Amino acid sequence: MSYFILGFFTGLSLILAIGAQNIFVIEQGLKKQFVFIVCAICALSDFLLIFLGIFIFHYFESFFSPLVELILNILLFLFLIHFIWKKIKNISINFEINQRNDTASLSSVIIKTVGFTYLNPHVYSDTVFFLGNFSKSFLIYQKLLFGFGATLSSIIFFFILGYLSKFLSNYLNSNKVWKIINISIILFMSALSIYVLINILG
Numbered sequence: 191m192s193y194f195i196l197g198f199f200t201g202l203s204l205i206l207a208i209g210a211q212n213i214f215v216i217e218q219g220l221k222k223q224f225v226f227i228v229c230a231i232c233a234l235s236d237f238l239l240i241f242l243g244i245f246i247f248h249y250f251e252s253f254f255s256p257l258v259e260l261i262l263n264i265l266l267f268l269f270l271i272h273f274i275w276k277k278i279k280n281i282s283i284n285f286e287i288n289q290r291n292d293t294a295s296l297s298s299v300i301i302k303t304v305g306f307t308y309l310n311p312h313v314y315s316d317t318v319f320f321l322g323n324f325s326k327s328f329l330i331y332q333k334l335l336f337g338f339g340a341t342l343s344s345i346i347f348f349f350i351l352g353y354l355s356k357f358l359s360n361y362l363n364s365n366k367v368w369k370i371i372n373i374s375i376i377l378f379m380s381a382l383s384i385y386v387l388i389n390i391l392g
Contacts, residue, residue, distance in 0.1 A: 193332045197339025200324065201240070204316040205347050210270065210382055211306040211313070213375060215348060219355025220371065224299045229352040231303045236317055236344035243322025244337045259311055263390050266309040270383045273302075277376050 205212075211232060218228045307313060317340075325336045 193328065193335035194339040197321075197325075197336035197341075198343045199339075200321065200336075201236075201340030201343035202347065204320065205236070205344055209312065210310060210379065212351060213378060214302065214306045215352050216355045217371075217375060218299065219352040220359040222356050222359055223294060224296055225352045225356050227296065228299065228303050229348040231300065232307060232348045233341075233345040235304075235307045235313075236348075237341045239313065239317035240321055240340050240344075241337050243318035243320075244325050244333045246322075260390065262309060262311045262314075263386055266311065267383060267386045267390060269305050269309050270379055270386065274376055274379050274383065277372055277379070 215228055215232060219225050321336075321340055325333050328336060
């Protein structure tokens with residue numbers, strides 16, 4: 191059981207960092223749009239990547255070359271620019287349209303969730319490489335306990351993040367507040383884009 195607890199707190203310490211994926215989960219919660227699906231995709235993705243790292247870490251350590259990381263960073267940068275541009279275009283839309291009548295389809299939300307999850311190199315560094323490297327000397331049953339502990343932390347974190355945001359959306363019922371939220375998202379994503387661009391150029 192100690193390896194389960196170790197995995198839980200190790201996974202939680204990694205996932206608590208605010209990133210593009212977490213911001214997107216918060217936004218979907220505030221919009222009350224497909225919250226369960228978004229949280230489930232994020233948690234399931236972490237599950238897959240965590241156990242990928244735990245059991246085939248050495249293979250992917252050689253596969254994840256600087257070229258692969260560069261390609262992922264470029265894709266993430268383009269994805270973020272597209273997301274920011276759409277946010278800027280929608281910044282003047284009334285709150286009622288933005289929150290209640292937004293016609294975003296399930297498929298588009300799934301694509302965005304998958305994009306924010308799998309195009310982010312830090313997702314791989316945290317789950318596949320850090321957790322995989324950390325647990326590479328564990329026995330098989332210890333790896334399982336460690337992996338399930340880390341997975342549970344992801345499930346709890348994403349669903350609390352999504353549904354807490356959904357609950358708080360009832361108290362953010364104004365156009366002014368939503369414009370502030372959208373501007374904050376644009377600024378954060380812009381800063382993240384600059385960081386990714388620096389990694390690409392560096």
